[in-house]
Structures are given as C-alpha cells and as structure tokens.
Amino acid sequence: MAAISINVSTVKPLGDRVFVKVSEAEEKTAGGIYLPDNAKEKPQVGEVVTVGEGKVNDKGERTPVEVKVGDKVLYSKYAGTDIKLGGDDYVLLSEKDILAVVS
Amino acid sequence: MAAISINVSTVKPLGDRVFVKVSEAEEKTAGGIYLPDNAKEKPQVGEVVTVGEGKVNDKGERTPVEVKVGDKVLYSKYAGTDIKLGGDDYVLLSEKDILAVVS
Amino acid sequence: MAAISINVSTVKPLGDRVFVKVSEAEEKTAGGIYLPDNAKEKPQVGEVVTVGEGKVNDKGERTPVEVKVGDKVLYSKYAGTDIKLGGDDYVLLSEKDILAVVS
Amino acid sequence: MAAISINVSTVKPLGDRVFVKVSEAEEKTAGGIYLPDNAKEKPQVGEVVTVGEGKVNDKGERTPVEVKVGDKVLYSKYAGTDIKLGGDDYVLLSEKDILAVVS
Amino acid sequence: MAAISINVSTVKPLGDRVFVKVSEAEEKTAGGIYLPDNAKEKPQVGEVVTVGEGKVNDKGERTPVEVKVGDKVLYSKYAGTDIKLGGDDYVLLSEKDILAVVS
Amino acid sequence: MAAISINVSTVKPLGDRVFVKVSEAEEKTAGGIYLPDNAKEKPQVGEVVTVGEGKVNDKGERTPVEVKVGDKVLYSKYAGTDIKLGGDDYVLLSEKDILAVVS
Amino acid sequence: MAAISINVSTVKPLGDRVFVKVSEAEEKTAGGIYLPDNAKEKPQVGEVVTVGEGKVNDKGERTPVEVKVGDKVLYSKYAGTDIKLGGDDYVLLSEKDILAVVS
Numbered sequence: 001m002a003a004i005s006i007n008v009s010t011v012k013p014l015g016d017r018v019f020v021k022v023s024e025a026e027e028k029t030a031g032g033i034y035l036p037d038n039a040k041e042k043p044q045v046g047e048v049v050t051v052g053e054g055k056v057n058d059k060g061e062r063t064p065v066e067v068k069v070g071d072k073v074l075y076s077k078y079a080g081t082d083i084k085l086g087g088d089d090y091v092l093l094s095e096k097d098i099l100a101v102v103s
Numbered sequence: 104m105a106a107i108s109i110n111v112s113t114v115k116p117l118g119d120r121v122f123v124k125v126s127e128a129e130e131k132t133a134g135g136i137y138l139p140d141n142a143k144e145k146p147q148v149g150e151v152v153t154v155g156e157g158k159v160n161d162k163g164e165r166t167p168v169e170v171k172v173g174d175k176v177l178y179s180k181y182a183g184t185d186i187k188l189g190g191d192d193y194v195l196l197s198e199k200d201i202l203a204v205v206s
Numbered sequence: 207m208a209a210i211s212i213n214v215s216t217v218k219p220l221g222d223r224v225f226v227k228v229s230e231a232e233e234k235t236a237g238g239i240y241l242p243d244n245a246k247e248k249p250q251v252g253e254v255v256t257v258g259e260g261k262v263n264d265k266g267e268r269t270p271v272e273v274k275v276g277d278k279v280l281y282s283k284y285a286g287t288d289i290k291l292g293g294d295d296y297v298l299l300s301e302k303d304i305l306a307v308v309s
Numbered sequence: 310m311a312a313i314s315i316n317v318s319t320v321k322p323l324g325d326r327v328f329v330k331v332s333e334a335e336e337k338t339a340g341g342i343y344l345p346d347n348a349k350e351k352p353q354v355g356e357v358v359t360v361g362e363g364k365v366n367d368k369g370e371r372t373p374v375e376v377k378v379g380d381k382v383l384y385s386k387y388a389g390t391d392i393k394l395g396g397d398d399y400v401l402l403s404e405k406d407i408l409a410v411v412s
Numbered sequence: 413m414a415a416i417s418i419n420v421s422t423v424k425p426l427g428d429r430v431f432v433k434v435s436e437a438e439e440k441t442a443g444g445i446y447l448p449d450n451a452k453e454k455p456q457v458g459e460v461v462t463v464g465e466g467k468v469n470d471k472g473e474r475t476p477v478e479v480k481v482g483d484k485v486l487y488s489k490y491a492g493t494d495i496k497l498g499g500d501d502y503v504l505l506s507e508k509d510i511l512a513v514v515s
Numbered sequence: 516m517a518a519i520s521i522n523v524s525t526v527k528p529l530g531d532r533v534f535v536k537v538s539e540a541e542e543k544t545a546g547g548i549y550l551p552d553n554a555k556e557k558p559q560v561g562e563v564v565t566v567g568e569g570k571v572n573d574k575g576e577r578t579p580v581e582v583k584v585g586d587k588v589l590y591s592k593y594a595g596t597d598i599k600l601g602g603d604d605y606v607l608l609s610e611k612d613i614l615a616v617v618s
Numbered sequence: 619m620a621a622i623s624i625n626v627s628t629v630k631p632l633g634d635r636v637f638v639k640v641s642e643a644e645e646k647t648a649g650g651i652y653l654p655d656n657a658k659e660k661p662q663v664g665e666v667v668t669v670g671e672g673k674v675n676d677k678g679e680r681t682p683v684e685v686k687v688g689d690k691v692l693y694s695k696y697a698g699t700d701i702k703l704g705g706d707d708y709v710l711l712s713e714k715d716i717l718a719v720v721s
Contacts, residue, residue: 010721014685014719101114102109103113166262202223202287205212305326306326368470372472385493511532513529589629589710615637
C-alpha cells in the first residue's frame with residue numbers, strides 16, 4: 001500500500017475550510033493585553049496558512065471565505081480537526097468556527 | 104513557535120458576531136431599576152466593542168448586524184465564547200444571542 | 207469596570223423578540239373565565255412592553271412582529287429569558303413562543 | 310401587579326396556531342363509529358374555536374390555515390399547550406399538529 | 413361538554429397526510445408471495461381511504477400527494493398515529509412515511 | 516378485514532425510494548475482489564428492482580433517481596426498511612442511502 | 619440468490635460521494651513532514667479513486683465535486699463507510715467529509 005506524505009505548503013482546504021497554524025499565547029508581564037494562563041492548555045489562537053475557495057450556495061456560486069492567509073484568528077476551543085505536522089500543531093476549521101480576526 | 108498577542112482594539116468579529124465587554128450590574132439602593140443579586144453571578148449585560156460585517160445570505164449579500172458599537176446589550180446567559188483580556192471579561196456573541204439593547 | 211443600569215422603558219428587543227411584563231392571573235369567584243390555580247405557579251400571561259423590528263428574511267426584508275405594545279399575550283411556559291427589574295417579572299420572548307393574543 | 314383575565318371569545322392565536330376546545334369522545338353502543346375507551350384518557354378530538362392568520366413564508370406572504378372555525382379536528386395526542394378556562398379544556402395547536410378534519 | 417362522533421367516511425386528512433385502513437397480511441400456503449409471520453404482529457400494509465390536498469410549498473402552491481384512494485401501500489412500522497374506529501384499525505400517515513404502493 | 520398480498524413485481528416505491536433485492540456477497544478464492552467474511556452477516560450489496568419517480572423539489576419538479584433498474588448497488592448497512600417476500604430479502608431505500616453503483 | 623462481486627474499478631459513487639483508497643501514513647525519520655504515530659491507528663489520508671457526479675441543487679443542477687481522481691485527501695476520522703476489497707481498505711465519503719487536498 002502506497003504511503004502519502006503531507007507537506008504543510010500543499011494542504012488545500014476544501015469549501016469554506018481554513019487551515020490554521022496553532023499559536024501559543026504570549027504572556028506579557030508588563031502593560032499590554034494577554035491571554036490568561038488557562039488559555040494555554042488548549043490554544044484558541046492561530047494564524048491562517050491557507051483557505052478554501054468558499055462554500056457553494058444554492059445558485060452554484062462560491063461565497064469567498066472572510067479571512068485571508070496571514071490573518072491571526074480566534075477560534076472555538078472545540079472546533080475543527082487537529083493535525084500535527086512536523087512537530088507543529090495545525091487545525092482545519094470551518095469558517096463558521098472562526099470567531100474573530102485579531103490583527 | 105511564534106506567539107500572538109491580542110489587543111482589544113484589534114479584535115474584528117467575523118460574520119454576525121459581536122464583541123462585547125461584560126458589565127457588572129449596578130445595584131441601586133434607592134429608586135430606579137436594578138438587576139437582582141443573583142444576576143451578578145453570571146452577568147448578562149455588556150457593551151458592544153466591535154461588530155462583524157454581518158452574515159452572508161443566499162444571494163451573497165451581507166445582512167448588517169442590528170447593534171452598533173457602544174450599545175448596551177442584554178444577552179443570553181450561556182451564549183457565546185468568554186475571553187479574558189487584560190483582566191477584563193469579554194464575550195464573542197452571535198447576534199442571535201443578543202436579546203435586547205438597553206438604554 | 208463600568209456598571210450598566212437597566213431601565214424598563216429603554217429595553218429595545220432585537221429581531222423578532224418581544225419584551226413582556228409577566229401578569230398574575232386573576233381569579234374570579236363568580237361568573238367569568240379564569241386561569242386555574244396551578245397556572246399561578248408559573249405565569250403564562252403577560253403584557254407586551256416593547257417589540258423588536260422583526261426578523262430579516264432571505265431577501266433582507268424585515269417581517270414585522272404580529273403583536274403590538276399593550277397586547278395581552280399567552281406564552282409558552284418554558285420559553286424565553288426571565289428578567290427581574292425593580293421587583294417586577296419580565297420575559298424576553300421570541301415571537302414564535304407567543305401562542306395567542308388575549309382580549 | 311395588574312392581573313389579566315382571559316375570555317375564550319377573545320383568544321386570537323398567532324401565526325399558524327389554532328385554538329381548539331377539547332371534546333369528549335362519544336360512545337355509541339349501537340351501530341356507528343366510536344372512539345375506543347382508551348381514547349378518553351387523553352382526548353384527541355376537538356372543535357376549532359379560532360384560528361391564526363397563518364404563517365408568513367419567505368416572501369412575506371401568509372399561508373392561510375387549512376382548518377376553519379367550527380371544524381371538528383383530530384390532533385396529535387402530545388401536541389400543543391393545554392389551557393383550562395372556566396372548567397373547560399382547550400388546546401393551542403400548531404396547524405401541523407392537526408391530523409385531520411372529521412365530519 | 414359536547415361529544416364528537418367520528419365517521420370513517422368524513423375523515424379529511426390535512427396537508428400531505430393520508431388516512432389508511434390497516435390490512436392484515438394474507439398468508440398463502442401455495443405459490444405466490446406472502447408477508448412473513450412476524451409481519452402480522454405490527455401490520456405494515458394498508459389501503460388508502462382518503463388523502464390530504466398536499467403540502468404547501470414556499471410559493472404557496474400545493475404539491476399533490478403521490479398516492480390515491482384505493483392504493484395498497486407499504487408504510488413504516490413506527491410511523492403515523494394509530495386510530496381505532498368501529499373495531500377496525502386505521503393510521504394517519506404523512507406521505508413521506510409511505511414507502512411504496514403495492515399492486 | 517380484507518388481506519393484501521404483495522407481489523414483488525408490483526411494488527412501486529414512492530418519491531426517491533428504491534426497491535432493492537438483497538444479494539449475498541460472492542466469495543472468490545482465487546484472484547479477483549471479494550467482500551470480506553464479516554460482510555455476510557448483514558449484506559450491503561443488492562440489485563435494484565424498481566425505483567420511485569424521484570423527489571419533488573421546491574418548484575414542484577421531480578428530480579429523477581440516479582440509479583436504474585438492474586443496477587448493482589452498495590448501500591448503508593443500517594439504512595432502509597427490510598422486507599421479506601417469498602423467502603427472499605428486499606430493502607426499501609432512500610436514494611441518499613445508496614452509496615455507489617457497482618457494475 | 620445470485621451473488622454480486624465488487625470490482626474496485628467499477629465502483630461509481632452516487633451524488634457527492636467520493637471513493638477513496640485509504641493510505642498508510644509515511645514516517646520520515648529525517649527532514650520533511652510526517653504524520654505522528656497515533657495517526658496510524660485510524661488513517662485519515664487517502665487517494666481518490668472515483669467521484670460521484672455531484673449533488674443536485676434546488677434548481678435540478680449538479681454541483682460538481684471539488685476533488686478529482688488521483689487527489690490525495692485528508693478526511694474526517696469517523697466519516698464515511700469503510701469497505702475492504704481484495705485486502706485493501708477503501709472508504710466511501712461524502713465530499714463534505716473531505717477536509718483538504720494534500721500535495
């Protein structure tokens with residue numbers, strides 16, 4: 001049985017899916033805003049690596065995904081499918097599971 | 104792995120989501136209207152910080168969100184995703200989870 | 207953290223929601239119609255205080271709410287979100303949870 | 310707190326709801342058709358008292374309710390909201406819970 | 413409280429509902445096709461007595477029911493509402509619960 | 516109560532339903548492809564006997580069923596309604612429960 | 619009862635279904651990207667063998683499937699129907715269960 005190797009740069013999400021690299025939340029000790037400690041246990045922040053071409057509506061037209069490559073995003077804690085590639089954590093999300101873009 | 108810091112002013116909710124700063128209910132001892140004590144345990148009142156551009160309907164058009172920045176809102180007790188930033192409590196809500204604008 | 211005070215007259219329900227003041231059922235001992243005793247335990251009758259502008263349909267048009275301010279309404283026992291303001295009981299209902307207008 | 314009295318003649322169901330007076334099934338000992346004994350425990354037969362104006366469809370038009378005042382109807386055993394008024398049993402049903410008009 | 417008597421010939425199903433007289437499966441000892449013994453315990457075969465005018469679609473038009481009076485039908489074992497009238501078994505089915513017309 | 520006999524050739528499925536004769540999986544000891552032993556316990560392969568005229572869409576038009584009489588089909592293990600006629604096993608499936616045609 | 623033999627090359631998925639040959643994840647000890655060990659227990663990677671003609675929308679038109687024969691795909695761990703043919707593992711997936719095309 002032939003094996004398939006997965007390369008991050010070649011992952012092309014389908015439909016309204018978004019491929020996101022999971023980020024660790026930065027803790028700032030002075031000033032600024034930070035994610036609380038307990039957010040580290042299951043990160044909810046990431047950076048968009050690739051996006052799908054969008055969902056097809058009833059007219060056969062695609063609705064483009066609202067986020068773009070490079071966007072930092074907040075996403076639902078329990079959403080999507082976790083994928084570990086080369087030691088890094090990724091997640092394949094539906095656009096609806098992305099809550100907000102955080103620049 | 105690169106870390107992402109989140110700044111309240113840069114949070115841009117997607118779709119029909121609304122970014123809300125959770126308020127503590129004010130207790131007035133004289134006259135006026137107030138939220139009962141038990142409402143403090145899990146606040147249901149907040150102020151809109153930013154709003155998404157609205158949901159895309161079947162025609163590919165966006166329906167604008169009904170609330171605007173600065174609105175005080177009542178929202179469902181168990182709705183949305185809680186986020187703690189810089190010691191303050193925020194919640195990312197779908198517009199449908201907002202029950203009413205108050206004052 | 208700033209507090210928000212809620213005034214009944216400023217509550218503006220969103221979408222097809224309706225803000226209702228809960229009524230106690232009147233018991234008449236002679237003639238007339240009355241709600242049975244057990245209906246008192248969890249009132250299902252109220253008076254409309256304010257109404258939302260209606261739901262947006264797929265064409266981006268609002269469907270006006272069928273009830274109006276001042277209407278006495280019967281509503282589902284377990285529907286909506288209960289709110290206590292100034293010692294009185296209110297409920298925020300979706301229009302679909304209102305069963306009928308009474309007199 | 311003001312009380313509200315409910316008068317059967319003033320109940321106006323919303324949407325596709327139908328206000329039905331619950332009937333007791335008649336038992337005929339000779340000839341004819343009758344409902345079996347066990348149907349008495351939870352009546353499924355009633356007479357339409359008032360009807361709503363019908364549901365609003367996606368085009369903003371109302372679809373009139375298929376039954377009319379005075380119709381005898383068969384309805385689902387566990388459907389609707391039971392209301393007791395003046396010693397009589399009523400039920401507020403969605404049109405979809407009405408199975409058939411009888412006679 | 414007035415009683416209502418139900419006559420089979422006057423039952424008029426609503427929407428896409430179909431009024432069906434339950435049949436006992438015939439057992440043939442020679443040749444032919446027959447329903448197995450265990451099918452007798454809960455009949456799945458019946459004859460259409462009356463049909464509704466069909467469901468209303470989003471355009472306000474009725475889609476006629478696919479079966480007609482007199483059709484022998486196979487229906488889902490657990491579908492519909494059983495009604496016993498004059499010693500006979502009837503069932504009120506949604507058209508979608510009718511699997512096939514037989515013979 | 517009149518009995519109804521069912522003849523395979525007269526079964527006419529409604530809507531998008533498909534009447535399928537269940538097949539036993541063939542085991543080949545040499546070369547070729549075969550279904551594993553455990554597939555015999557609950558067959559998932561069959562031959563289409565008759566098909567419905569297709570589902571009616573919102574425009575009142577029928578969408579023809581994608582399979583045709585004589586097609587060998589793979590179907591979901593737990594889908595449909597099993598029917599035993601004359602010693603043979605049949606199943607009434609919705610088209611959506613048919614996974615693939617296997618020539 | 620006639621038996622049906624299944625040949626991989628003749629499997630034609632219906633609707634938006636996709637017939638996928640399950641791949642074993644390749645483990646690279648040096649450089650490159652690889653799937654972690656625990657991904658081997660239930661593979662989520664495969665190669666598209668055949669695709670259906672796409673789902674029919676409300677207008678009676680087919681929306682073509684977004685993947686094509688030969689595509690390497692990532693799919694949901696618990697999606698689809700597993701089929702073992704000739705010693706190899708296959709899976710029949712709905713297009714919506716395919717998360718991404720890889721390489």
